[in-house]
Structures are given as structure tokens and as C-alpha cells.
Amino acid sequence: MFSVSACISTCMIRCMCLRISMLLLKTTYVLGVFSFSTLSISLWGLEANLCVHTMADVLILKAAASGDLKQLQQVAARLDSEEFRGKCEVCKDCEGRTALHYAARKGNIQICKFLIEKVKVDIDIKTERGDSSLLLATARERINTAKYLIIRGADIRNSDSKGMTSLHYAAERGNKELMQLLLFKGADIEAKSVYGTPLQCAASSGSLESVRFLLGHGAKPNSVSQLSFSPLMWALSCHSSECLELLLKAGADPNLSSFGMSPLSYAATEGEAGLLRSLLGAGANPNSITTAHLRPIEYAVSKGNYAIVKILFPLTQRIPEYPDWSIHGIAKYFHSEPAKIKREETRNAYSKLVKQKGNDATNRKEYWDAIKWYSEAIYLDSSDARLLSNRSLCWAKLNEAAFALFDAEACVRLRPDWPKAHYREGVAWRLLKNYLMASTAFSKGFRLDPRNKEIEDAFRDACMSSLDELAAKRPLDAERIRRTVNI
Structure with missing residues (x-):
């Protein structure tokens, strides 16, 4: 069972670990750089520990998580309305979830109404992974809550760090009513995510009704993401003859x-x-x-x-x-053995060829071509971190942030001790304008390679961008950090 207290504790531990690692960095590198390490600590410490500064902060999250509207109202009664609104938006767990996120994922409409209509919290506030209240409600199949949020003006085009929109989740879970409402409100039926379009998501779950509905509303049957099967291939994967026939009839190649x-x-x-x-x-x-x-x-x-x-x-x-x-x-x-040897030789030769074609296309700045060739190489060897790093670079050059992050995180999983993998992840988070996550990724790369000027500069810039972002929302906190690190 999920525990808010445990998540808060995890958040404090994460902050402490970063604090210790940055202090170690101070002893191994120049003082000028450390000021930015201290800044990163301060930003993370502020963001991570705001939720545990007072008992009121803890109560807000716990009340939202447990569905206790009365307790939430009692906390509100003890505080100035603006102060309470600020706490509701700033008080977060270790994944950046606020009270509204908890209420939405639990399907508690009454708490959502209280926070949105009375407290006036930002309906589209996001978690560290880019989840809005609407995305969480849709992903958790809290249909009535999702409908309420849409009616109250939640941005239906919001996507998370994987590029998934509410329509993707509704299609994946086969909810026709919600898909109808989202399309009526202007959702993009061809929205891209690392898992493909809504039609690809529908086919991946074998949802016949979703596939039929989306095709009926003009979804393209030949949608292909480099990171996901086509709808037709998903129908085969799910062993769904009905989905297959629907797609073929609609013109799937x-x-x-x-x-x-x-x-x-x-x-x-x-x-x-x-x-x-x-x-x-x-x-x-x-x-x-x-x-x-x-x-x-x-x-x-x-x-x-x-x-x-x-x-x-x-x-x-x-x-x-x-x-x-x-x-x-x-x-x-x-x-036979000769056939196995020949297949291996052919595979290796082709792998070498497509890697080189990918590198050549990258050097020519033809990034879509490079992605095509790197993808072929990755199909042959998905354990090559350099290929994932190179493809992440190409996605980033094309401003495809979710795709860049997907490859970068896969690269980090394969080679957690490689500075460039963390650098690629930082670049992707920076494209997503999540400067706290970017600074964390860059700091990991910097600790592994403290004399890398490119990573150092990226780390510093991410910290400064995060501070500027904080200053726009909470100028007093930002000023306190500036004084702490003397910048």
C-alpha cells in the first residue's frame, strides 16, 4: 500500500544523498564550480523538503491521499487563503505530486472540486515526470474525475515525459466515452509519444473498441514510431484477428x-x-x-x-x-553450423554498415536519416549504449524531447558509470524545461567526469535556469539561495 510518509522520507533521503555527494565534489574540484553544486543542493533541498517543513504540509498531502476532505478544510481554516493555496501547490512528495495529483489519481472529485474551485490551485500543475491531474485521472481510469477536470478547463493536450496525452491513456484503456469527450475538446488524434499514437496504444492493449473508434474518427492505420510497433504489428502481438482485420480494411500496409x-x-x-x-x-x-x-x-x-x-x-x-x-x-x-556462421557474419557486417551510415548522416546534420540507421543498428544490438546515446542526440537536435529522454534513460540503465549517458539525460530534461531533473542528471555526469567543461557548463546553466524559475514563483526563497551560494 502506498504511504505518503514513506515517500516523504524517501524524498529527504534523496536530498541528503545529493547533499553528501556534492560536498564530496567540493573537496575534489575548484571552489568556483562548487558554488553551483551548492546551488543545486539548495534548489533540490527546497523543492524536496518543502513538504516536510510543517505539520500542515504533511497533513495536506495525507488528507488528499486518504480522501479526507474534512481534515483538508481544517488545515485551510487555520491558514490565510493565499498561504494555503501556496502550500497546496508547493507541498510535494518525492515524485513531485501535490494534493491535487493525489485527489485525481484516487478519483476523489470532492477534493478536486475543493482545491480547484475554492482554493484556486493550478489545475495543470505537473509532477517531476510531467503528469498533470488529468493525465493521472485518465491513466488510473478515474473517468468521472477526468470528465470533471476536462469540464473545468484542464489542458487536454498536456503530455508527460514520455509524450503520452490523456487520449493515449483513454485509447489504451478502451474508454470510448472519454475518447469522445477528448476529441470533441480538440485532442490530437495523431499525437506522438514514445509508445506511438493513440491508435498504436489502443492496438498494443488489444482494445478492439478503441481501434474501431479511432479508425472511425480518422486515425491513420500506418502510424509508425521508431520506438514502437505499428498498429498492425501490435494486433499480431496481441493475437487479435479482429483488430488485424479492422486495420487491414482501413488500409494498413x-x-x-x-x-x-x-x-x-x-x-x-x-x-x-x-x-x-x-x-x-x-x-x-x-x-x-x-x-x-x-x-x-x-x-x-x-x-x-x-x-x-x-x-x-x-x-x-x-x-x-x-x-x-x-x-x-x-x-x-x-x-547447420555453416548457416549459423554465415548468418552471424551477415548480421555483423550489416550492423557495422548501418552504424556508419548513422554516423555519416549525423555529421551531415541529417538527423531523421541518422535516426533511421541507428534504429536499424539498435534492432540488431539493443545493448549498445553508444547507439542509444547517438540516437538520443539526434532526437534532441530535432527537439523531440520525450524521445531523447527515452533513449537517454535506456543508455543510463545500460551504462550508469558513463558520464555521457547522464549528459544526454540532462539535455533531454532541459528540452522538457524540467531544470531540476536536468541539473540532477548533469551533476551525476559531472561527478563521474569533473573536468568535462561541456557537462560543467550544462550543470551550471541548468541550476541557474532552475533558480530563475523559482524566483518567478517564490522570490524570497530564490533570494535566500542566492545569498547562500553568493551569486
Whole structure:
């Protein structure tokens, strides 16, 4: 069970750890740089610990989390109205959630009404990860709360750090009523996220009603994100023949590849004869070659799906390197040692080629092309942190912040001791205008490489931007920090 107190404690520990690490940094680097480290500590300390300065702060979050409107009203009665509003907006848990976020995610309309209509809190205030009250209500399927927030003017186009909007979440969860309301209010049916468009999200969850509804309202059936399957591929992944037929009827391309794989190759891998026949009937090419330089019949053989092999065999052109072109001969050669060695050599050569093409395109500042080539390389080797770092750079150059962050965070997970990985994450957070998160990422990179001027400058700038942002909301706190670090 979620505990607000535990989250507050975690928040204090996080702040303490950053404080200690920055003090260690003071002893290893020049004094001039440390002033900005101190600034970062002060900003994080202020942001993280505001929620525990007084008992009133704790009570506000606990009351919202537990749905205790009476207790919230009692706290409000003891404070000046402006002071209480300020506390409701500033008092946050370790993930940046305020009282309104708690009320929305719990579906407590009465507390939402009290905070929005009486206290006048900002309805669109965001958490550290970019979640607004509407996003949380939609993601948690608090439908009545979400409808109330929309009616009260919540920004339906708000997205979180993954680019997910309320329409994405409603589509994923199959809520037709909410999708109708969001589209009526002007939601973008083709909004991009790292998980794709709302249609991609609907197909990924196998929600037939969402897929039907979105296609009926003009959603494009061939939406493709470099980071997510196409709707058709998701229908195959969910083994949903109904979704597949809907998408094909709406014009989905049966030969459109995702993650380096054609739909037919994916169906052959999954061993779904019915889905495979539907694709073939819609014009899927049985001789298509994937990024791994394999054909659908070879994927079927690799998984031992011989019922699929029998369907594909008469439709597949003879592959020259197979000495015995029969079902038995294909299986025998595919699993032979010479064939395995040749596939590995082909894979490595192609991987090297697409990496170089990605680098060349980046040097020419042709970032969309670079993303295409890096993506192919990542399909072949998803454990290469440098590829993720390079693709994150390209996303950042194109101002695609959510995509840049997605790759940067994956890069950090693979190589947490690599300064550049943290730098890439900081750049992405900076694009999202979350300067506190950016300064934290840059500080991690700076601790790993304290003589890196690029990271140092980025760290300093993020701290200063965060301070400027704070000054606009709470000038007295900002001035106190300026005096503390003497800037």
C-alpha cells in the first residue's frame, strides 16, 4: 500500500544523498564550480523538503491521499487563503505530486472540486515526470474525475515525459466515452509519444473498441514510431484477428516493417496460421527480407513452426544458398553450423554498415536519416549504449524531447558509470524545461567526469535556469539561495 510518509522520507533521503555527494565534489574540484553544486543542493533541498517543513504540509498531502476532505478544510481554516493555496501547490512528495495529483489519481472529485474551485490551485500543475491531474485521472481510469477536470478547463493536450496525452491513456484503456469527450475538446488524434499514437496504444492493449473508434474518427492505420510497433504489428502481438482485420480494411500496409521486421515474419515467428493467412490475403510479401536478412519462412523454421512453413513454402522463391529446396532441406540447412556462421557474419557486417551510415548522416546534420540507421543498428544490438546515446542526440537536435529522454534513460540503465549517458539525460530534461531533473542528471555526469567543461557548463546553466524559475514563483526563497551560494 502506498504511504505518503514513506515517500516523504524517501524524498529527504534523496536530498541528503545529493547533499553528501556534492560536498564530496567540493573537496575534489575548484571552489568556483562548487558554488553551483551548492546551488543545486539548495534548489533540490527546497523543492524536496518543502513538504516536510510543517505539520500542515504533511497533513495536506495525507488528507488528499486518504480522501479526507474534512481534515483538508481544517488545515485551510487555520491558514490565510493565499498561504494555503501556496502550500497546496508547493507541498510535494518525492515524485513531485501535490494534493491535487493525489485527489485525481484516487478519483476523489470532492477534493478536486475543493482545491480547484475554492482554493484556486493550478489545475495543470505537473509532477517531476510531467503528469498533470488529468493525465493521472485518465491513466488510473478515474473517468468521472477526468470528465470533471476536462469540464473545468484542464489542458487536454498536456503530455508527460514520455509524450503520452490523456487520449493515449483513454485509447489504451478502451474508454470510448472519454475518447469522445477528448476529441470533441480538440485532442490530437495523431499525437506522438514514445509508445506511438493513440491508435498504436489502443492496438498494443488489444482494445478492439478503441481501434474501431479511432479508425472511425480518422486515425491513420500506418502510424509508425521508431520506438514502437505499428498498429498492425501490435494486433499480431496481441493475437487479435479482429483488430488485424479492422486495420487491414482501413488500409494498413501488410508490408510495413517495425523494429526491422515485416508483419509476415512476425506472424511466422508467432506461429499464428490464421493471422498469417489474413496477411497473405491482404498482399503481404512472402519473400520480404528483414533487417536480420531473413525471410518469413526462415523465421518459421527457427521457431519450429512447421505448419507455417508448409503454408509459406510454395509461395517462397528459392533461396540460392539452400542446397536442398524442400521443407526438410530448409530446416536441415538453417540449423547447420555453416548457416549459423554465415548468418552471424551477415548480421555483423550489416550492423557495422548501418552504424556508419548513422554516423555519416549525423555529421551531415541529417538527423531523421541518422535516426533511421541507428534504429536499424539498435534492432540488431539493443545493448549498445553508444547507439542509444547517438540516437538520443539526434532526437534532441530535432527537439523531440520525450524521445531523447527515452533513449537517454535506456543508455543510463545500460551504462550508469558513463558520464555521457547522464549528459544526454540532462539535455533531454532541459528540452522538457524540467531544470531540476536536468541539473540532477548533469551533476551525476559531472561527478563521474569533473573536468568535462561541456557537462560543467550544462550543470551550471541548468541550476541557474532552475533558480530563475523559482524566483518567478517564490522570490524570497530564490533570494535566500542566492545569498547562500553568493551569486
